[in-house]
Amino acid sequence: MPEFRRVDIISDPAFLEHVTGRDHPESPERMTAILERLDRSPFAFSIRRVAPRSVEREFVSSVHNEAYLFRFEETCLSGREYFMHPDNRVCYETYRVALLSAGACLTGIDLIEDEGPALPFCCIRPPGHHAEAGLALGFCFLNNVAIAARYWQTRYGRRRIFILDWDAHHGNGIQEVFDEDPDVFYASIHEHPTFSFPGTGYADEDGNGAGKGATLNIPLAPGSGEREVLDALSCRVAPAIEAFGPEAFIVAAGFDGHVLDDMSGLSYTTRLYGQIGTYMSAWAERYCGGKVLTVLEGGYHLEALASSVEAYLAGLSMKV
Ligand SMILES: [Zn+2]
Known part of the structure; x- marks a missing residue:
């Protein structure tokens, strides 16, 4: 019988209140599918549910500009159906839920710093990695991961943060925020931008200015699978x-x-x-006392999403 470390699932029923309309892939059902699956998982007994807090304005503002935030809030509260692009569906509650989604990441960092060997998984929506300082894109409004990195630096003095993004799509928003920052390394494995949204993440995009070399893009050809990803990781x-x-x-x-x-x-x-979870666990232990925050981005096939989250968290939390 494998043994598992405790996993903290940070989620909230409020994440169901960001309503995107019929047939939108970024649906509230994504949350339900994951949480129901984890309740039945072999490591269900080692899962703790934690409620998130909302993010403070100062930390949202460390990534997004004020004009953008004002426009985003106003769009939601005025009853419009999308923000900046028809892909980015909003409802009245979306602004409030997006603040909670980003806040969940801060809650996860607090757990790691206050409780030692915590393994938080932020089961949140809307996702964030396409959102730029002043641009909503690809279902994303606030860049949860970027806000989390800035918070970790500011609140706890962890200066050198390594972000690994293995969503199928390039995280243009994270790359934009840290493009010239040598202290935050952004590595992304994604489908090649010739074939895939949002069309960024070519291998020669490796940062600018002081951040030159602190961005690593690994685009993969369509059809790539286990072998290509494991090669990229190792x-x-x-x-x-x-x-x-x-x-x-x-x-x-x-x-x-x-x-x-x-x-x-x-x-x-x-x-x-x-397997990716196993890699992350080993790297976190080796380099930084196990400090790893995992933040949900995409994943739209409900059954595959739920089983893949379960597999990742099993790999991440299994004791070796
Ligand atoms: Zn994606």
Whole structure:
């Protein structure tokens, strides 16, 4: 029988209140599918549910500009159906729920810093990695991961943060925020931008100015699966982590690379997400006392999403 470390699932019924309308892939049902699956998982007994707090304005403002935030809030409260692009559906509650989604990441960091070996998984929506300082994109409004990285630095003095993003799509928003920042390393494995939204994340995008070299993009051809991802992790990501020397990890965990998920042409298996969890656990232990915050991004095939989250968290929390 494998043994598991405790996992803290940070979620809230309020995440169901960001209503995106019929047939929108970024649906409230995503939350329900994940949480019901985890309740039945082999490590259900080691899961603790934690309620998130809302993010304070100062931390949202560390990433997004005031004009953008004002416009986002006003759009939701005025009853419009989308913000900036028809993909980005909103309702009256969306602004409040987005603040809670970002706040969940801060709650996770507080757990890690206050309780020692915590393993928080932020089961949140709306997602964040496409949101730029002044741009909503790809169902994302507030860049949860970027806000979390700034919070970790400011509140706890963890200066060197390594972000690993293995959503099927490139996290243009995270890259934009930290493009010239040498202290936050952004590594992304995604479907090649020639074939995939949002069209950024070419291999030669490696940061600018003082941040040159602190961005690593690994685009994969459509059809790529276990072998390509495991090669990328061991041959490209591992040396980057070693050279960078992180004080904390943040994982932008998107599950839309799954072979059953039609939002990408990638062919990831459920098993692969378990293997990625094992990598993350080993790296976090080796480099920074186990400090790893995992934040949900994409993943739209409900059954594949739920089983892949379960596999990832099993890999992350299994004692070796
Ligand atoms: Zn995605």
